[in-house]
Structure formats: structure tokens, C-alpha cells
Amino acid sequence: MDVKFVEMALLYDFYGSVLTLRQQEIIDLYYMKDYSLAEIGELLGISRQAVHDNLKRAKKQLYGMEDSLGLVKRFHRDRKEWSVVLDRIAGVIDALEAEGGKEKLMAELREIMEFITQATGG
Amino acid sequence: MDVKFVEMALLYDFYGSVLTLRQQEIIDLYYMKDYSLAEIGELLGISRQAVHDNLKRAKKQLYGMEDSLGLVKRFHRDRKEWSVVLDRIAGVIDALEAEGGKEKLMAELREIMEFITQATGG
Numbered sequence: 001m002d003v004k005f006v007e008m009a010l011l012y013d014f015y016g017s018v019l020t021l022r023q024q025e026i027i028d029l030y031y032m033k034d035y036s037l038a039e040i041g042e043l044l045g046i047s048r049q050a051v052h053d054n055l056k057r058a059k060k061q062l063y064g065m066e067d068s069l070g071l072v073k074r075f076h077r078d079r080k081e082w083s084v085v086l087d088r089i090a091g092v093i094d095a096l097e098a099e100g101g102k103e104k105l106m107a108e109l110r111e112i113m114e115f116i117t118q119a120t121g122g
Numbered sequence: 123m124d125v126k127f128v129e130m131a132l133l134y135d136f137y138g139s140v141l142t143l144r145q146q147e148i149i150d151l152y153y154m155k156d157y158s159l160a161e162i163g164e165l166l167g168i169s170r171q172a173v174h175d176n177l178k179r180a181k182k183q184l185y186g187m188e189d190s191l192g193l194v195k196r197f198h199r200d201r202k203e204w205s206v207v208l209d210r211i212a213g214v215i216d217a218l219e220a221e222g223g224k225e226k227l228m229a230e231l232r233e234i235m236e237f238i239t240q241a242t243g244g
Contacts, residue, residue, distance in 0.1 A: 014191070015191070017190040017191060018187075018190045018191070065140075068139040068140045069136070069137070069139060069140070069191075071193075078241070081237075081241055082241075084237075085234055085237060085238065085241075088230065088233075088234055089234060091230070092227055092230055092231060092234075095226075095227055096227070104217075105214055105217055105218070108210065108213070108214055109214060111210075112207055112210055112211060112214075115203075115207060116207065119200070119203055119204075119207075
């Protein structure tokens with residue numbers, strides 16, 4: 001996927017619910033389902049220009065929300081931080097493994113890593 | 123602090139940046155600094171009624187954002203989940219302590235706990 005599409009997918013994921021249903025529909029069709037402006041216009045019974053304007057407004061709103069709340073930026077930062085945590089727990093597991101006979105503690109730490117991976121969005 | 127004030131402090135923390143500067147000022151004075159509507163009016167040179175209306179609009183916006191994005195709800199849920207993670211890591215530390223001689227691994231896990239505590243907002 002194009003980097004801009006990934007960025008838009010994140011913006012849409014975090015802030016999509018503040019858009020109108022029509023805007024959500026257009027963003028979804030254009031960015032997630034790869035329809036052209038003309039195709040979306042046909043599908044929704046509006047002009048290509050109206051789709052274009054709606055899309056532009058929607059994008060402006062999503063970027064405006066990000067400017068205010070910065071959830072996408074925080075998401076990227078958090079992912080980096082949590083991967084450090086996971087690496088460190090993995091290091092503890094390695095150290096336990098080197099000693100042998102610590103299967104229960106290792107299993108527990110692996111479960112904790114799995115939880116953190118899930119909780120921080122995989 | 124009143125429960126409603128705590129709730130408002132969280133809403134303001136997450137979404138305050140979408141409000142106008144005037145609204146932010148009024149929320150801050152009323153909820154965080156405990157000024158009365160009349161006192162805020164005097165301070166800002168507007169009527170008590172104008173403060174009241176502004177406050178009402180600001181609250182409506184903050185609750186609207188929460189209805190859309192649910193960051194406060196997620197915050198409460200995350201806190202519960204992370205406290206389980208921290209308890210489990212503490213359990214591993216206890217088990218290592220019972221064996222003796224595992225100071226380095228215990229110190230490493232304590233640092234990881236400290237990081238998670240910081241990262242999840244204390």
C-alpha cells in the first residue's frame with residue numbers, strides 16, 4: 001500500500017467517526033477500496049466534482065483533528081516504545097532459558113508479551 | 123476532587139485542544155481552578171450568562187468528541203488492563219526473588235514495570 005494510503009487509513013481509523021456518513025463512505029471507497037472519483041460519483045449518484053470536494057473537506061477535517069489531538073503521531077511513537085519493552089522482556093526470557101528449568105516463568109513472560117502485542121495494536 | 127471534575131479533567135486533557143482558546147480558558151478557570159461563573163465573567167470582562175453559555179457549548183463539544191472517539195473510555199479500560207500486566211510481572215519478580223541470586227533479572231523487570239507505568243500514564 002502507498003504510504004499516503006497507510007497514513008490515511010490511520011487517520012480514518014482514529015478520527016473517521018467525526019465525519020458525516022457520506023464522507024466516511026467516500027473515504028472508504030476512495031482510499032480503502034481504491035475506487036476512482038468518477039466511479040464513486042456514479043455509485044452515489046453525485047458529480048465527480050462533488051465527490052472531489054467532499055473528499056477534500058473530509059481530508060482537511062482528518063488532518064485538522066490530527067493537528068489538534070495527534071493520535072496518529074502518538075500511535076507511531078508508542079509502537080516504537082512498546083517494541084523496546086517487548087525486546088527487553090524477550091531478553092529476560094533468553095536469560096532464563098540459558099539457566100534451564102525456568103519453563104513456567106518463561107511461559108508467563110511470553111503470555112505477557114503476547115498481551116502487550118495485542119494491547120498495542122499488534 | 124468531585125468525580126464530575128475528574129471526568130471533566132480527563133475530557134479536557136484529551137480533547138481540550140479542539141476548543142477555542144476562550145473556551146479552554148473558561149473550562150480551566152471553572153473546573154481546574156474552581157472559579158465561579160461570576161468571577162470568570164469579571165476576569166474576562168463578559169457577563170455571567172456569556173460564561174455560562176460558553177461553558178455549556180464547550181462541555182457539549184467535549185462530550186461530543188468522547189461520543190465519537192471514546193478516548194476517555196479507552197483510557198479507563200487501558201488502565202485496568204495494564205494494572206493486570208504489572209501485577210503479573212510483579213508475580214514473576216516474586217518467583218525470582220524466592221529462588222535468590224536473580225538480582226539482575228529482577229532489576230530488569232522492575233525497570234520494565236516502571237516504563238509501563240510511565241507509558242500508561244502513571
